[in-house]
Amino acid sequence: MVALAFLIPLGLVVQQLARERAIADAERQTAVVVAVLTVTTDPLAIERAVASTGGPAVTRVSVHNLTDDGTEIGTGHAAPGDLARAADQAAPVIAEVRDGLSYLEPVDVGSGRTAVVEVFIPETELSSGVAGAWWALGAVALGLVIASVWVADRLAAKITMSARQLAGAASALSEGYLDVRTIPQGPRELAEASFALNVMADRIMALLSNERELVADLSHRLRTPLTALRLDAETLDDSQDAERIRDAIAALEVEIDKLIRAMREPIDAHSPAPDRSERGDGAAPTTSGEGCDVAEVVRDRMMFWSAVAGDQERDCKAVGVDEPAPVTVQKSELAAALDALIGNVIRYTPQGVPFEVTVTRRDDGYIVLRVEDGGPGIPDPERALQRGESDQGSTGLGLDIVRRVAIEGNGTVNIGTSATLGGASVVIVMADADPAPEEQPTTSRFGLVGRLSREPGEGRSRWRRKPS
Structure with a gap:
């Protein structure tokens, strides 16, 4: 122009x-x-x-x-x-x-x-000569327009290429490819942004490495007091309480060893982060190829918690653990979730308050694990499910573990009020790992939780206090 x-x-x-x-x-x-x-x-x-x-x-x-x-x-x-x-x-x-x-x-x-x-x-x-001059000027104008368009296109292509490279690197970094780097080029602003992205990726790698080393070191430090506890436990007699303490210490040693090995593994900067786009809640995807029996996990963990409940004069019982209830959740993960729920009952309800664990294998392809107690309940269920949120002075991670386990089992979790005991009722819904062909699920897991909330008595045994 x-x-x-x-x-x-x-x-x-x-x-x-x-x-x-x-x-x-x-x-x-x-x-x-x-x-x-x-x-x-x-x-x-x-x-x-x-x-x-x-x-x-x-x-x-x-x-x-x-x-x-x-x-x-x-x-x-x-x-x-x-x-x-x-x-x-x-x-x-x-x-x-x-x-x-x-x-x-x-x-x-x-x-x-x-x-x-x-x-x-x-x-x-x-x-x-005027017509010829106009034609010549028109040709010059056309040439200038074509040249300016070509130069503008080359400049725009260079800027666009730099912007696309920066956007692609940022997208790859957000997906977990920590080794991605860009070549600073293009306009000064884009070059500075590319350089800043490279610096940020380097700092992320350094922070992750330092964090893993710190967790591994802290886990390793726990071995010393744990060894002392194990030596003390070996001096105990052969009573049931002593055996329970030794089993708990052995399980703790196994978990610490797993944690140390996991933290000592190098960071794989070439692999993407777990796909969380469909879940939208930060939970890890379902682990394929591994699973457990919910009834077996409840039986094992209730052997431990029943002894603790007996010390606090609590009535406890497990219902529906005679039949298998397979799910796709790892046994250690489900045990940790169940321990978190029962531990909350033991820790935050008065002594003598009863609790009940129920396993139900439903006909619609879902397995329900319900933990109820006779305590004061949970006043704000939504806040309780948020990671790090707690009104009891704890870390606030227990119910978050429960939520992640429910999602790992292709299900969900619901917190309400127990119709039988009057306290809190935490329901974990997980997909059946081996449903019958005619029992394929026809409703969403959220619809199931809604029915569980409306039908609190279904699939439960009513609580009966033992005579004093």
Whole structure:
């Protein structure tokens, strides 16, 4: 557009120059005739002077009022009024005539007479070369436009390529490819953003490595007091309580060893992070190829917690653990979730408050694990399920473990009020790992939780306090 703004005035200037050139040629022709008129008014001499101008312009020269009787030489084009105006002004006049212009030059020939020399300038002379100039300027303008578009396209492509590279690197980093790096290029802003992304990726790698080393070191430090506990437990007698303590210490040693080995493994910067887009809650995806029996896990863990409940004079029972209830959740994960729920009952309800664990294998392809107690309940279930949120002064991670286990089992978790015991009721819904063909689930897991909330008594054994 800037080029066009300059080319249009340039074309107008070319047109004006052509006009001025034609008028200048007419002035030169007039000067020859005027020089003769100042000497003589003889028509033959004037004709020879006109002929001496040469070329096709000879036919365009005429002389008016040469003698008293109005003798003229050549063919005139100007109107009588224009001739009289030129004679009166005693100065050259340019008059517009048909198909062009007439240049009129007055000449005093003596005896009070003024002759007027006329040179006709046709329209073709006024615009001679203008069309070619416009075509040339148009070609230049077109070339400038094409060149500017090509240069703009190259610059835009360079900027776009840099932006796409930066966006791709940021997307890969967000998916967990920690080894992704970019080459700072393009405009200064994009180059600085690429450099900042590289620095951020390096810091993430360093922070993850430091965190893993810290967790591994802390886990390793736990071995010393744990070893002391194991040695003390070996000195105990062979009672049931001593055996329970030794089993708990052995299980704790196994978990610490797993944690240390996991933290000592190098970070795989080439692998993507777990796909959490479909879950939208930060939970890990379902672990395929491993599972457990819910009933077996409940039986094992209730052997431990029943002894603790007996020490606190709590009534406890497990219902529905005689039949298998397979799920896709790992046994250690489900045991940790169940321990978290029962541990909350033991820790945050008064001594003597009963609790019950129920396992139900439903016909619609889901298995329900329900933990109920007779305590004060959970006033804000939604907040309780948020990681790190607790009103009891704890870490707030117990119910978050329960939530993640439910999602790992392709299910969900619901917190409500127990209809039988009056306290909290935590329901974990998990997909059946081996459903019968005619028992494929036909409703969503959220609809199941809704029915469980509306039908609290279904699948439960009512609580009966033992006689004191």
